[in-house]
Amino acid sequence: MLLFRLVNRHFDTARIYSSEHALGKALNSAFQSELVSREDVFVTTKLKNTEHDDPxxxxxxxxxxxQLGYVDLFLIHWPIKLRTDETLTPIKEEDFLPLDIKSTWQGMEQCMEMGRTKAIGLSNFSSKKIEGLLKYAKIPPAVDQVEMHPQWQQKKLRDYCNKHNIHVSAWAPLRGHNKSWGSNEVMDNPVMQEIAQKHGKTRAQVMLRWALEKGVSELPKSYNTGRISQNFQIFDWSLTPDDHDKICKFEQRKLLPAENFVNSTTSPYKTLEELWDGEI
Ligand SMILES: NC(=O)c1ccc[n+]([C@@H]2O[C@H](COP(=O)([O-])OP(=O)(O)OC[C@H]3O[C@@H](n4cnc5c(N)ncnc54)[C@H](OP(=O)(O)O)[C@@H]3O)[C@@H](O)[C@H]2O)c1
Incomplete structure (x- = not known):
């Protein structure tokens, strides 16, 4: 049920994206013109790294x-607590604050108990960090939203989350194609081209279908109406086991290791290994 609702008109925003106003305006105009009702859309937003004290x-x-009465999903954006928004200035050593995820999670639970969100969850949390949180959570996380695409397949995390009934949602499912910080490596891979040609689909559609068949929901972003529409045409065909075998062999390389959240002095994570608990 959650997967269905997540793939069907899911709007992913975050407090750090500065897109909440625009999204709210668009949604409320769609509600007023009766294009859709509030129940037809699934809205996710995320706690900023500077807001752990008061979710x-x-x-x-x-x-x-x-201008909403509730969101459908509220996520802790990163397992990191900062004094200043990382988008305003580059993170400095003095910006890191001690992290108490237990108290942050209690604040998230309070949001749900107050009816301000239908579900609560995590983003960019490793299996080990989720395991720690499950020891004290009164309400277990419904979702972990993480980087996932054929070049970062998240097998270990998906297995862990499946076992614990936590839904995985994939960000950058197109590996940030053509973006300054993204990479075209997957789409340019000749194997991807071959699979796309065989099915008469685009390489983007193959990437999105692949993630869907792995049981996750996904958040492809496009500013182009043609590509947005193309990205929805993935529900009435499937990949073959042979396609999966080929994609499974893709070299694994994370797009966003988040080195800026690691330092040897003030961050709770001295190394990338510690930030991702080896899932790097
Ligand atoms: N939780 C987190 O920490 C986190 C981090 C990053 C992102 N996210 C979420 O994930 C969403 C997507 O991430 P993202 O934008 O970084 O990566 P993405 O969706 O993998 O890639 C977006 C790029 O792909 C291009 N694109 C889209 N559809 C295409 C198609 N059919 N063919 C070719 N190119 C296509 C877009 O270009 P055009 O616009 O020109 O089509 C854009 O340059 C974000 O909007 C955000 O909601 C979450």
Whole structure:
């Protein structure tokens, strides 16, 4: 049920993206013209790294920004606590604050108990970090939203989450194609071209279908109406086991290791290994 709702009109925003106002405006205009009702859309937003002390105040602000009575999913964006938004200035050593995920999670639970979100979850958490949180969570996380595409397949995390009934949602499912920080390596891979040609689909559609068949929901982003429409045409055909075998062999390389969240002095993570608990 959650997967169905996540693939069907899912809007993914975050407090750090500065897109909540625009999304809320578009949604409310669609509600008023009766194009869709509130129940037809699934809205996710995420706690900023600077807001761990007060998730309730954060979600209230998000709801005001979006003129909504509730969101469907509220995520902790990163397992990191900062003094200053990382988008404003490059992160400095003095920006890191001690992280107490237990108290952050209690604040997230309060948001849900207050009816301000239908579900709560995580983003960019490793299996080990989720395991730690499950020891004290009164409400277990519904979702972990993580980088996932054929070049970062997240097998270990998916297995762990399946076992614990946590839904995985894939960000950058197109590996940030043509973006300054992204990479075209997957789409340019001749194997991807071969599979796409065989099915009469685009390489982007093969990437999106692949993730769907792995049981995750996904968040492809496009500013182009033709590509947005193309990205929805993935529900009435399937990949073969041979296609999966070929994609399974793709070299694994994470797009966004998040080195900026690691330092040897003030970050809770001295190394990337510690940030991702070996899932790197
Ligand atoms: N939780 C997190 O930490 C986190 C981090 C990053 C992202 N996210 C979420 O994930 C979403 C997607 O991530 P993303 O934008 O970084 O990566 P992405 O969706 O993998 O890649 C977007 C890029 O792919 C291009 N594209 C889209 N459809 C295409 C198609 N059919 N053919 C060819 N190119 C296509 C887009 O270009 P055009 O616009 O020109 O089509 C854009 O340059 C974000 O919007 C955000 O909601 C979450």
């Amino acid at each position: 309730v105040a954060a979600i209230e602000d998000s709801l005001t920004n979006m």
